Amino acid sequence: MRGLIEFVVRYRNYITLSTLVVMSFSLMSIGRLSDLGGFRAVIVGSIGWIQSAFSWIPNPVALKSENTALRELNLQLAVEVARSRQSIVENERLRGMLKLPEYTDFGLIAADIVGKTTTEQRNYATINKGKVDGITEGMSCINDAGLVGIVVGASDHYAVLELLINRDTRVSAKVLRTRVDGVIQWEGENILVLKNIPRSLDVKQNDVIVTSSYSSKYPANIVIGTVTVVENEANSLFHRVVVQPSVNFSTLEQIFVVNARPNPERIQLERKIEETSKTKISQ
Amino acid sequence: MAHNVGIRRSEYVTNPVLRYIGYGVIALLLSVVHVVFLRFMQVSSVTPDLLLIFTVFIAIYEGQFTGMIAGFLCGLLFDAVSTDVIGTNALAKTLAGFVAGYFYHENHGVQFVGSFNFLLVIALCGFVHNLVYNFFFIRPMQVSFWIFFLQYGLAATLYTTVTSLFLMLYINRRRD
Numbered sequence: 001m002r003g004l005i006e007f008v009v010r011y012r013n014y015i016t017l018s019t020l021v022v023m024s025f026s027l028m029s030i031g032r033l034s035d036l037g038g039f040r041a042v043i044v045g046s047i048g049w050i051q052s053a054f055s056w057i058p059n060p061v062a063l064k065s066e067n068t069a070l071r072e073l074n075l076q077l078a079v080e081v082a083r084s085r086q087s088i089v090e091n092e093r094l095r096g097m098l099k100l101p102e103y104t105d106f107g108l109i110a111a112d113i114v115g116k117t118t119t120e121q122r123n124y125a126t127i128n129k130g131k132v133d134g135i136t137e138g139m140s141c142i143n144d145a146g147l148v149g150i151v152v153g154a155s156d157h158y159a160v161l162e163l164l165i166n167r168d169t170r171v172s173a174k175v176l177r178t179r180v181d182g183v184i185q186w187e188g189e190n191i192l193v194l195k196n197i198p199r200s201l202d203v204k205q206n207d208v209i210v211t212s213s214y215s216s217k218y219p220a221n222i223v224i225g226t227v228t229v230v231e232n233e234a235n236s237l238f239h240r241v242v243v244q245p246s247v248n249f250s251t252l253e254q255i256f257v258v259n260a261r262p263n264p265e266r267i268q269l270e271r272k273i274e275e276t277s278k279t280k281i282s283q
Numbered sequence: 284m285a286h287n288v289g290i291r292r293s294e295y296v297t298n299p300v301l302r303y304i305g306y307g308v309i310a311l312l313l314s315v316v317h318v319v320f321l322r323f324m325q326v327s328s329v330t331p332d333l334l335l336i337f338t339v340f341i342a343i344y345e346g347q348f349t350g351m352i353a354g355f356l357c358g359l360l361f362d363a364v365s366t367d368v369i370g371t372n373a374l375a376k377t378l379a380g381f382v383a384g385y386f387y388h389e390n391h392g393v394q395f396v397g398s399f400n401f402l403l404v405i406a407l408c409g410f411v412h413n414l415v416y417n418f419f420f421i422r423p424m425q426v427s428f429w430i431f432f433l434q435y436g437l438a439a440t441l442y443t444t445v446t447s448l449f450l451m452l453y454i455n456r457r458r459d
Contacts, residue, residue: 013347013384020355020377027359027370028419043363050319059323 090253096144097254106219107259108142109133113252114158123163125149127255130157138217140258146223146246147171147211148255159257164224165190165249172215173224176208184209184224184243192225194241201239203230209243216267219258306341310357313337314364329438331446332409334361338376339383339408340450343401344392347384354380368419375416379408397455405447409440 008015097110111133115126129135131154141148141161149163162169164186171184173194180201182194197203207227213220229242313333321330334357342350358373365372386404388395395401413436418428 013351013381016348016351017377017381020351021374024355024358024370024374024377027362027373028368030369047315047318047364050315054319057323059325 093144094254097256108256109135109259110254110256111135111159112254116252122168123166123249124152125161125163125252125255127159127161127257128157129257130155130159132156134259135159135257136261138261140218140222140260141255142222142258143247143252143255145248146225147218148247148249148252150217151257161255163249164192164245164247171218171224172212173209174212175203175227176210177204178202178207181212181214182241190245190249192243192245194227194243195238197239197241198237199232199239203227203239203241205230216263216270219260306337306353307356310334310337310353310360314357314360317361318364326442327438329435329442331443332412332439333446334358334372335376335379335409335412335443336405336447336450338380339401339405339447340396342380342383343386343388343395343404346387346389347381350380350384350387351377352380354378371416371419374419375412378415379412382411383408393454397451397457399451401451401454402444402447406440406444409443410437413437413439 109129111127111129113125114128117124117126125148127135127141135151135154137151137154139151141150147164149161149166149169151159152162153160164171164184166186169184169186172181173184174181175194178201180197180203182197184192184194187193194203194209205227209224209227211218211220211222211224223246225243225245227241228244229240231240231242233240317330317333321333324330338350338354338357341353345353354376355373358371358376359369361367361372361376362369383404386395386400414432417432417436
């Protein structure tokens, strides 16, 4: 007995440690939060009461983190709103484009714009349809607003469009109201100009400009834009007719490729006559 | 008046019953302070462990046996007020008290607490405490123990050590 007491006294720290560790494990196995008993409930209730009594003291750290969380939430909601608005706009545009085939006699191939490039004031767009879908060079592109451009290159699954707002673009056009003919050219930014209109001919603001049947590249009677300014050029016999394009090129996302190529016989004949004229002039 | 206070203080120091009651009251106050007010000192969800500092203080001042008992009771108290799983803090603080007890020097407790060695002991005990506590704390969660421990355990140890600097400086000035 005395030996046992001596042993306990000698190793009391280790015995105590073992006992406390065993007690801790025992408590852990039964002391889950869900087993909130009477004594603990009183303690938690008291602590809660003290916490609520001091809850009026502002916590700068918590306020900062709450502020950050609210800003993140605000950003997420702003993104959601932007997406929602975008969906509404896209929905309206697609609905408008769905009606387009009803108003045109051409076969149309729908395509999405997947890229836009600008090289020295030459604006091009890439679409996600190509030769496999029946698209070839020389086909015109339109949307529900009007003329977009022309296909200048096509691979199997993609095609590149030369947009109307391109330094190289020349479109034979006419004033819808008076049938006056001219040539549409791009003058930078969002400005088209109808050229070769003599001062004596009738062109007014808000006149609609459409493609002319004289064009060998574009189908006739496709809307190009609306006249915004008519002014007399200095030292010239012609009007300067500024046209606002009907297509919004900055938001262009979906287009239709007109499934019709220019008549090759006509192009061949026109080229032949052109070359003959040049030869005569040079002689 | 000063004489009376001196008598009271010496009485308090020499009378173990009064001393232990005092420890109990301080532990109770610290646990309430921890739960109610330490949110103001919170840095990335990490707070200093005042009861751990107190446990180490008792272990150095009173010895390993008392340190373990104090650690166990402080841990139980903290588990109760913090709605943690009962026993986790008790186990961690018991082990911390056990480790801190090895630095007990009879009648030199005040000198030790007032020195930088106290901070080293706090860091060591904090490391042991958080290692054990985090092991049981993250058991039900699907996270890596070492990542969690390195992220929170070491941060809590460091924060507790830095906080104990104030106690060390206070005791140091009083000792002088």
